[in-house]
Amino acid sequence: MDSITQAVLGAALQGTVLGRIQGRRALLYGAALGTVPDLDVVIRYADPVSQMTYHRGFSHSIFVLTGLALLLAWLVAWLGKRYWPEKGYRWPRLFLAFWLVLVTHPILDSFTVYGTQLFWPLQFTPESWAAVFIIDPIYTVPLLVTVLYAGLRGLAGRAVPWMAAALVFSTAYLGFGLAGRMAAEQRFAEALQQQGVATSEVRAIPMAFNSLVWRVLAKTPDGHYYEGVSSLFDRQAPEMQRLSLNPELAQALANDPLHARLRWFTDDWLRYDAIDGTLVVTDLRMGIPGNYTFRFNMAHRDGQGQWVTDTPTAWVGAGVSSMFNLNDLQLIWSRILDQQPPLPLATWTTRYLGEARP
Secondary structure: OOHHHHHHHHHHHHHHHHHHHHOOHHHHHHHHHHOHHHHHHHOOOOOHHHHHHHOOOHHHOHHHHHHHHHHHHHHHHHHHHHHOHHHOOOHHHHHHHHHHHHHHHHHHHHOOOOOEOOOOOOOOOOEOOOOOOOOOHHHHHHHHHHHHHHHHHOOOOOHHHHHHHHHHHHHHHHHHHHHHHHHHHHHHHHHHHHOOOOOOEEEEEEOOOOOOEEEEEEEOOOOEEEEEEEEOOOOOOOEEEEEEOOHHHHHHHOOOHHHHHHHHHHOOOEEEEEEOOEEEEEEOOOEEOOEEOOEEEEEEEOOOOOEEEEEEEEOOOOHHHHHHOHHHHHHHHHHOOOOOOOOOHHHHHHHHOOOOOO
16 A cells, blocks of 8 residues: 555554553654555665565565564563653553554555565465555545544544544455455456356456456456456446457566566466567556556567567556546546446557557
């Protein structure tokens, strides 16, 4: 999730557990501690594939963060006993607060589609539960409002119960998102089944800033995929298009360890395109049809027409800026309640997929 959400989640948690002891400072300490796992962004890697796939790694491990919470709780308990005995700092309460603030950060990240290595150093496929978009006001605003209220009014009176209520609501909203994802996947799979299409994998991803309208992907055994849109309020079959993953192009990267890592990180939701002599690999999980957040140049054709593996570079297209394209956003939000007109999936794909910007 975005940094503001992680900060207010940390503030609400520490304020709820330690607010009676630390007062307003609990909000500041919790907000700061809640953003600690994302400090791995300061590490610079040699290429964008490594940058993407090593983010949310060791710093998001529940094992590492549990160890950090133990260390912090011991340190603060020792300092409290020595310098602030009147505060009543106790190790179990401190550990609970620090552990909740730290560990909920990667758990919340796991509810997005990006991929979080929750169990690092174990090499499981990164957790990618795709229940909420990376920025979701319905999740964040109740936490933000109650934290601001607590900051203004102090943590006596109603502030702590209000923050606790916001935490319960936000947690329930994540469950709502998971249920919505499963429903979207089921509707899409049933629509394909009615067309006689066999699928090997189906997954849904929330579209921009909401958990009501979903972009759904379905792989077929013949190397194609279907991409479509389904809303919670749909009464008709979802609109969709059939496209090729172009798996034959992946053979050029068969011995490339970065390609292997990208396949692992994305659970192999990759598409391959040959564009102007460049092999472009696309992570299909994030973005809108044709305009995906992560695309990489990974090989080029030499003078004999053979593919030569390159150090990956970012494909320069519309990318993440499309999240703030007001025309596209208006269409997406209108689609929540009404299937007509359908989203212009083919138009977006034609417009964005082969487009590069200087």
